[in-house]
Amino acid sequence: MTVLAAAVALAGSLFFALGAAFQQFEAASGKPSMRALLRRPRWLLGGLAILAGGALHIVALGLGPLTVVQPMGVASLLFALPIAAALHGRRPARQELVAAAVVAIGLIGLVMLVPPHTGPTSFSPRDAVILLGVSGIAAVLLWAGSRVTGLAGRAALLATSSGVLYGATATLVRVLVDGGWNWWYALALPIPAFLALMMLQRAYAVGHFGVSFASLQIADPLTAVAFGALLLGEPLPSGILPILAAALAAGGTFALARTTPLERTH
Structure with missing residues (x-):
């Protein structure tokens, strides 16, 4: 079952990568609006591939341990x-x-260094307001910073903004699934998800796909972990290893900014 879980998770990663590449290719074609992107078959196909990748990742988590599935996702x-x-x-x-x-x-x-959490997964309406407020302010600040930097920095900051909003979305989904259904949270869910999608397409439109995709991959789970600690009482990793891992991820992203060429399709 562990081998099957790894294979399913790997297939999910391939679908997710394919979807992201398709959407970036379309978003980099003259910076179209979201309305225009929604009329492009390849962009829509990319969205379906991303959904398929997410579904396969969920299936993999049901088949095998997180320590096997999560590396395949990355x-x-x-x-x-x-x-x-x-x-x-x-x-x-x-x-x-x-x-x-x-x-x-x-x-x-x-x-992998994030400690497991066994407590309840729920929070109050006040916590939901904090979640949306903090993620929204962070996303706006990152967006503002992207307007005064170079192209690679712009791609990174816009994708990080998207990752923060996706991390907030993931936290809301966890509370809805594990902590009990709440209509107010369900109604709020599309707001950060849609804003995250818009920010990500703006990042893709810049042209530095490697930088934007890496920034998204880092910001999304780290934001979810931070909100889990802040609002759900989940433990944070400690020691020198998380610092070294963060330094590796950041250093690799900076290297991508220097090595990945500007890709736009006109």
């Missing part, structure tokens, strides 16, 4: 770069793949 970064490069008519540089591998190793370390 592999989407290594799949996405070659797929995106092929769509743009080039081969991925060796430096890109090495930097992506460094990001993946650091991110796997961070995720």
